[in-house]
Amino acid sequence: MMKKSETVSSFQMAMLFLAYGTGSAVINIPAPLTGAARNGAWISVLLACAAGLLLLFACLYLYRANPGLDFIEHSEKTIGRWLTLILAIPYLCAVFWMLAAIVIDIGIFFKSTMMKQTSADLIHTLFFVLAALTARAGIEVMARMFVLLLLSMIGFIMIVLLMAAPHYHPYFLLPLMPDGIKPVLHGAYIAYGFPFAEASLFAMMLPYVRNQDKHVLGKHMVWALLVNGVTLLASVLCSIMTEGPLAGHMKFSLFQLARLIYIQEIFERVESVIGFSLIAGSYMKATIVLFILSKTLTRLAKLQDDRILIYPIALACLLLSVTMYRNETEFIEGVNVIWPLLNNIAFNVPLILVLTVTLFKRNWRKGRPSPAPSP
Template sequence: MNKRISVSSRQMATLFLSFLTGSAIVNIPAPLTGAAKNAAWMSLWMANGLGMLLLFCILYLHRKYPDLTLIQYSRQALGRVMTVIIAVPFLLIFFDMLADIVGDIGGFFKSTMMRETPTYVFHILVLFTAAMTVRSGIEVMARMFTLLVITIFMFSAVVMLLMIPNYNVELLMPLLPDGFKPVLHGAYIAWGFPYAEMILFSMVLPFARPDQEPLGKFMFVVLLISGISLTLVIVCTIMALGPLAANIKFSLFTLARMIELAEVIERVESVIGLALIVGSYMKASIVLFAINLGLSQLFRLQDERILIFPITFVALLLSLTMFRNDFEFMEHVGTVWPLLITVTGVVPILLLTIVTAFKSRRKQESS
């Protein structure tokens, strides 16, 4: 986890893709369709556009401070006191994010595949695996996640292709039966999950090697790929399930259950279940990596691995106690989370961007 350990621009983009799309490809259709109905894909692209602006700010700060994380360049731009004021809530929302990711995996198993097994079993297994992955370092994560993210996209594409006989294009209409306000509501949800969450990469980008390949170009391409893939999943879900798409939480898993071709290819939902688990595991690993790095830098620790298992234990307790039922979880993700991450995460990024731009301009004028 030393900064001398680095990954290429392509590997960093792969980490970014696994973070943005890994769990969202299974989870995003239901809440977005519930809010915006058939115009859910419009909400997604509105949030994607805002994500491009946020990514521009993150890459601008990375270009100005190429070897520093947000905690480190905040000390240079704002001072120690302001850094603590910004960093504490900034890192706390990552704890919330990690608990939500693990809780989602437990909820998936409890509601679909292994209903008699206590959820803490799944939480412990996922968090322990993520902790061991983080201890292995970002190079191992980048190499392994490249293969896993390809597997997720391949499984999802196969399911959507096999569902072609069940699609009904007429279900995509009407587009805006209740006006444009539901689209804004959907954009609010999609902004919180997954696009505003990219602020986490302000902690990870310094590990990208300064090579000849343009990191910014790859990151924006990944953002477009994420938007296209999530749009395809949303549209396919609506064409297959119609109004029911808003009421089924793991809609891609349900699509896989519906596949039945010549009594030979059927009951393939296990591959989508695997995609959800793998996608959430990759995202949880990246979040745990950022939390550990941020706390180590905030407290100026020499051994950056010493906090991995304590952080994992705290995340386990949060995942088991934060929500009493799925309704509270969905209420938090759809209503509270977008506002929370905007105030505690996006606003500090914008503040640092403005301060850095102002200081750079003043320095140029004085020179």
């Protein structure tokens, strides 16, 4: 059993999950998704969201099977410690890469839009310092803080989408699938890999929910994922209706959309609002991933102090973020092509394996005849 003094409500956990799932995806995904699926990009979002729901149901089932255990502890109980350690190797490698990639992405955004003369290394360092300080403060601080940041981020995005309404051209949505179903499936592959396939990581967080809220956790988590899907769907649709065929070729398409807003010299240059949303989303997601990575290593190493590894992990990921990629093209290819496949291998294969063994053991116990009563 995990002994934790910190707990959060089911609503706060759902908000953390929404911040983790939405994060930077709502700003980053519309462009590559539309580039792959074209007018059918919104269908790709629906397919990816459905796959994300299945992964979330798997995490919730494991949580209900052993409410006090996180995924690592549940895996050790189900398939043994040594097999868990073997499966943890690609899992940890992928999470380290994921954390570094989140900060690389925000560095690319700053260098290409708002702070072109600022060193990317400085941006990465500041982000990791903030993420490490917040993660070390604990999940309760994160939950209280991120609710306000998340509501502000989503509110700003929705305001920008509404203010851009005069620039929408619904006829850009047609024809629906000009090149058939294959591009839509390609888009679903991209959207599934980022952010929906990452839902399985949250199996490490669920045991922090208070006992009195456990009965409503599933409902809140499902609603959070659906809100994530709707937000991403709205961003994709608005990007297509505004930019048409160019939507797939413009980086940070929501940022470009915000630049079009001009209302009687009162509202203009509101793209900084979208910039804030991306910064806030990336910061929240980086902090949550750092927290999960620290907890995972702590459980595997059987350490007593849950926070002792946060600063070393942040330093290691900072070094990764400044050395992994030589240019932006390599990074984009890694996110859109390699990351969805790596997600399935590193995160979802262990989840499905542990789920399968858990179901098999439960069915075997139910089918086993009860011992005869002694005379």
